[in-house]
Amino acid sequence: MLAIERKNMILRMLQEEKKVIVADLSRKFGVTEETIRRDLEKLESEGLAQKTYGGAILNENPNADLSYTVRQKANVDKKKAIAREVAKLIENGDHIMLDASSTAVYIAKELKSKKNLTIITTSIEILLELVDVTGWRILGTGGTMKEGNLSFIGPQSEQMLTNYHVDKAIVSCKGIDMKRGFTDSNEADAHIKKVILDSANTRILVADSTKFERVSFAKSCDFEDIDIFVTDARPTDEWIARFDSRNVEVMFEEEQIQ
Numbered sequence: 001m002l003a004i005e006r007k008n009m010i011l012r013m014l015q016e017e018k019k020v021i022v023a024d025l026s027r028k029f030g031v032t033e034e035t036i037r038r039d040l041e042k043l044e045s046e047g048l049a050q051k052t053y054g055g056a057i058l059n060e061n062p063n064a065d066l067s068y069t070v071r072q073k074a075n076v077d078k079k080k081a082i083a084r085e086v087a088k089l090i091e092n093g094d095h096i097m098l099d100a101s102s103t104a105v106y107i108a109k110e111l112k113s114k115k116n117l118t119i120i121t122t123s124i125e126i127l128l129e130l131v132d133v134t135g136w137r138i139l140g141t142g143g144t145m146k147e148g149n150l151s152f153i154g155p156q157s158e159q160m161l162t163n164y165h166v167d168k169a170i171v172s173c174k175g176i177d178m179k180r181g182f183t184d185s186n187e188a189d190a191h192i193k194k195v196i197l198d199s200a201n202t203r204i205l206v207a208d209s210t211k212f213e214r215v216s217f218a219k220s221c222d223f224e225d226i227d228i229f230v231t232d233a234r235p236t237d238e239w240i241a242r243f244d245s246r247n248v249e250v251m252f253e254e255e256q257i258q
Helices: 003-017 022-029 032-043 076-087 102-111 122-127 155-162 189-199 237-243
Strands: 019-021 049-052 057-059 095-098 118-121 138-139 168-170 174-179 180-183 200-208 218-221 229-231 249-251
Touching: 003 019, 003 022, 003 032, 003 057, 019 155, 022 032, 022 057, 022 155, 032 049, 032 057, 057 102, 057 122, 076 155, 076 200, 076 229, 095 102, 102 122, 102 138, 102 168, 118 122, 122 138, 155 189, 168 189, 189 218, 237 249
Parallel strands: 095 118, 095 168, 118 138, 168 200, 200 229, 229 249
Antiparallel strands: 019 057, 049 057, 174 180, 180 218
């Protein structure tokens, strides 16, 4: 196993369990404890983990810009629930823009039963996911590939997006806060998501329930910039009221209500 593969697996374990133990990881991966400590040091230097005596805990800082391979494995059930709700909003023949979030990949998978869609996306992963779909028109923006992510960013990508107007735009975020709106971990991603939203008749923001009450580094949009918010479970009454006061429709899977 390559060191980068082992490091990504450790990070996924941190996301799922919130902490890891050096001795346990050493046995699991068949390497020395010193090797595991170096892996944890690298994760700490990248702002993804915090070393502790005998192990490490997850750094849950919303500004951490995780790689796509890590994000893809996080909160999968929540992302699938969101994708099922979004699919209800999409009609045959729609023109759609999708961002490069891991949630958007699950949405693309869920839409495969639709007919005659036009998809414009900054996501290389979505382009690969839809390679076998027939009867659709699929456009990739091109641009600069973001390091560690299967996505395009930069002026070329933004210019391509502004050349089109679509029925529906779908983007995600890293944090949701009543005062600060919707935020992302870096300016480039935040800006391109705003460009996507500005190109649509219906503006849809998706985020799982772990994103509430979190603020990341760069603001991508505010409540007045979206029409529909889709999540995996019913938000609190306070949040429902907040969205309602801003004329934002909220969607979630009804069976999630206990």
